[in-house]
Amino acid sequence: MSCSSCIMRILLYCSTALYAFNVKITPSENQIRTTGDKLRLTCTVTFTPEEFEDVDEKTWSGFEYPNGADTNKLKQRKEKLPASNKIRTTISIRDGSAGLSGDYKCSYGDQSKTLSVTFNEKLTFVDSAEVAIGKQIEVGTKSFDCKAKPNDLKYSWTNGTNEKPKEGKTLDFGDGVTKDFNENTEYVCEINRASTGDFETLTYKFAVVYTPEVTIPKSSFVRKEGDSVSLVCNVDAKPAADITWSRSGKVLEGQTGTTLKLDNLTFADHNGKYKCKASNGIGKPASGNIDVTVVVPPKASITQGESVNVKEGDKLKLDCSASGQPKPSKFIWTLPDGTQQPEGAIFRSDANSNHNGEFTCSAWNEVEGETYGPGNATIKVAVQYSPKNKSPSTTIYGVEGKNTEMKCIISANPNATVSWNEDPKKLNTTNSVSDEPTETISIYTVLASAATYKSYTCSAKNSIGSEEFSFELKKATPPAKPEAPSATDEQIMYQSITFNWKSPDSVIPITSYKISYTDKDGNEKDTVSAGADTSMQLTGLKEETEYTFYITAQNEAGDSEKSSGVTLTTKKPVPPTVKITKNETVDTSMKFTYKIDVLGAENLKSIDITYYELRADGTKGPETKKTFTSDQFKFNKEDKIGTANLTGLEAGKTYEAVIVVYNDKIGSEPQKIKFEMKPDTRSSTATVIGVMLGIIIVLLVFVDISCYYMRQGGLMMTCHKALCSEPEPKVPESSNEEAEKGSSRARKW
Missing domain, CATH: 2.60.40.10 (Immunoglobulins)
Structure with missing residues (x-):
């Protein structure tokens, strides 16, 4: 080992021994938080008592911030803690953001600690929880995307079933959402951040919506003025649509229902095209049109006024016009004799006697193949004409030896003078004016004979002209030979x-x-x-x-x-064929209804009914026979149905009857019928009422006896006191104390 290395080891050892402080950051683990979170970081330095006396926290730098951090959002608070020989600095982050992410380093002397802080963007759905419950989705939608922040998240969907979650942000609706989509199903979207493992979920319940659909059951109406009409506009929409009605582009205020009722129609106020418009904010509004045609029936008038005069042979012209909506297009003239001429609005003809009288012009208008009217106008036409023969026949048949009338009926305007070209002394005539003002009747009565079977002449004359009419009197003969009579x-x-x-x-x-x-x-x-x-x-x-x-x-x-x-x-009598079609019990009688398919003779004569009781043991009771004559039963020959009433039966019993019907000659095959009479409910009801009354009386007596022995009143005690008790002596007036004692004794008794 070199000398320099040794010296360094010694200095390090000495410095460590000299300074025994310790640096600590709380929290000690690196922090991964979400933006907006709060975070507090604390750096604590612990000293020995000797060292602590020389520490000045004001000269301590504390935390070193990450590069680029917004220091305006970071505030340190330093403090000296003598009791524990510590100095401490604290950073409070109140609103975490990505700009505050990084390494936070706390140093003292040659010691330091570093803490990494990361603020990730908060997992946030675009839709709020309130929006997701009832999220509108249109009919036909095939998919729905779950949207959230930040990017690069992992998405999955579940729908409340045990199926494995489907990865991806898109919820697939297959062929598309329909109107019958189940709105109660819950769909859960989950977002997950892989780097941190945090996740969020949002539950959707979809509300199906669709654009309005308008259906017009009837799109065209034709009504007369004064009538009423109801216009119907069926609307299918979700959410419910707002409905407005308009006529010829003008909105009808206050009309917001699916039915528009129009009363007392007029052409000016109601004729036109009506529109029903429905909108609900989903897609485009829908509408339907209804045509209302208000028909104004024709009103006819004649240009020539109320009357016109003309001579026979002159030109007769009558002009007719009519108002109405739509404009009348059909005109018919009715002549005085009842004949009709569909010649249009103008009548033209050479005047003759058939034109004398009242003309009627009738007008119609037409809508969609249906005619309305007629509107009528009349005019009196006075035609002056020479005499005309209106006699039903000019050939008269008379029975020899009997008076025979020859009737000459002349129509002329002015009225004609009528005469017969015979010897005035032999004439037996009667002249009169008929109900028709232009007719004159002359009746010539003659005794039919060989001498009077001949021709006669009736002459008529007025200011216009004169005419002669020939009548032939012939001998009457018996009827022709008739054909033979017939019968089916x-x-x-x-x-x-x-x-x-x-x-x-x-x-x-x-x-x-x-x-x-x-x-x-x-x-x-x-x-x-x-x-x-x-x-x-x-x-x-x-x-x-x-x-x-x-x-x-x-x-x-x-x-x-x-x-x-x-x-x-004539036919041979046969037995009637009878069928009992119905039987019904009424009290103690049985009403039989029978049908006669074949009567077999002219009339029904009688009905025999033999009846007997069917007992419970299977035996028969005595037979009883009753015969009904024709005045004792009913029979309708038209429908061949009759009835007969069998009386005197007993309620609740079972009977069997044999019925034979007789016509004028022979009886029918016996008809057997079994029937059961209804029980007599009246007697059983009376019995029940009697028993109930008896029970009530017994209960009343029992209660009365009980009251008597318990000294609580009742009928028996009242009678006992009235018959057996002595009258109480009169008590003189005394003090209150004596009165109270008497009252007490009375209560004890």
């Missing part, structure tokens, strides 16, 4: 047949018909008058009998030739 199978019964026939030709009205018939041996039977009808039911026939029937028509001129005969055979 349903009309042929057992003792009757319903006939139908056609009315034959006749120059005068038919007054009656006669039906005659013969049996198979040719013997003629009764002849029956059928009146003027062309159908009749013939009764009183025998069953299973063949007849030949004829028809004869009659008028005032005589009988027609007898028709050809028709041979028919």
Whole structure:
């Protein structure tokens, strides 16, 4: 060993022995913190008592800061602790940041300690916890990224299941979020810093949102003025959308619902295009259009006014116009005789007698194939014309020996003078004006005979002209030969047949018909008058009998030739077919409802019901038979349904009945039916009420006896005191003390 080395060892040993202090930093381990954290660093130097006396903490430099540290944020506090022979310096970091990271060195003499401090950026999610619970996510979104600070973090997702966490910041929604997405599922995003191992989590619960979807159930309405209409706009949106309505671009204030009700429609205030607009801040607003057409029905008017005069043969022109929305496009003229001419708004014609009277112009407008109207306007047209014959016929048929009227009906404007070209002494005429103001009626009455069967002339004249009209009086004849009567199978019964026939030709009205018939041996039977009808039911026939029937028509001129005969055979009676369709109990009676499929004869005659009790041991009770005549049961021939009531039965018992229905000739097959009568609930109810009343009375007596023996009052005690007790003597007035003693005795008693 060299001499210099030895000297150095000796000096080091001596210095150590001379200065025995110790430097210590608290905390002793290097610090990794997050920005914003607080941190306190303490450097303590411990001395021996001898050394401590010479220490001056003010000349001690304390901590050395990291290079570039913002010393304005670092403050040291030095202090001397005599009790423990220590000096101490403290640095308090109140808001840690990356600029304060580095090595903090504390030295004293030749001793020093160094502490490394690192402030990492705080793990922070972009979304707050409040935002994450209810985080809005649009329909169709296929993924969602978890965002946090600082960079270079490790991300993973879990969704509350036992599945292994999925690495990465992106949460995958597959084909996209749908409207039925489960909003209750929790998704947890975890961020982790590999260098330090610290981590944070954020729980998301997604709220599905989507842009409004507007559906218009009906996009077009046509209504008349004064009507009402409801416009419906169905909106599907999340969150709920704000709805506004507008008409022709103008917003309708206060209308924010899905239904817009419009009352008392007018064209000016309500006709147009309506828009329903929905917005909820998600995507673009949605809208739908509804067309409302307010129809103003036509109002017609005629240019010529209320009336016009014209002569026969002159030109007649009538102009019609109409207002309305939309503009009326269809016009029809109705003439005085009721005929119609769809010639448009203008009527043109040469005036004639058929034009005399009231014309009506009718106007319609049309929307989407539907017409509205009519709007009518009328005008009276007075046409002056020469006489016209309006008689229904100019050929008259008279029955010889009877008076016959020939009626000459003349239409003329002005009214005509009417006369017959016959010997005035032989004339028997009556003239009058009909309900039509332009018609005149002249009736010539003549006795029909060979001498009066001839031609007659009716003359008519007015200021426009004159005319003659010929009438022919002919001899009336009996009706033509009628066709044979007929009857369908349903009309042929057992003792009757319903006939139908056609009315034959006749120059005068038919007054009656006669039906005659013969049996198979040719013997003629009764002849029956059928009146003027062309159908009749013939009764009183025998069953299973063949007849030949004829028809004869009659008028005032005589009988027609007898028709050809028709041979028919009445039916053979058969038993009625009966089916019991329903039975119902009413108190102590049974109501049967039956249906007759085949009546088998003309009428139902009677119903026999034989019934007996079915006992519990399986035996039968005595038989009882009841016969119902036709006035004791109901039967409707139209629907062939009837009812019968069986009375005198006992409640709660089971019966069996055999039913036979008879028509005029024969009975049906027996119909057997089993039924059970309802129990008599009235008697059982009375029994229950009686028992309950008895129990109540017994309880009242028991309570009364108990009260008597316990000296607590009651009916028995009241009676006892009234009958058995002596009257109490009157107590004279005394002191309060005696009164109290008497009261006490009374209470004891």
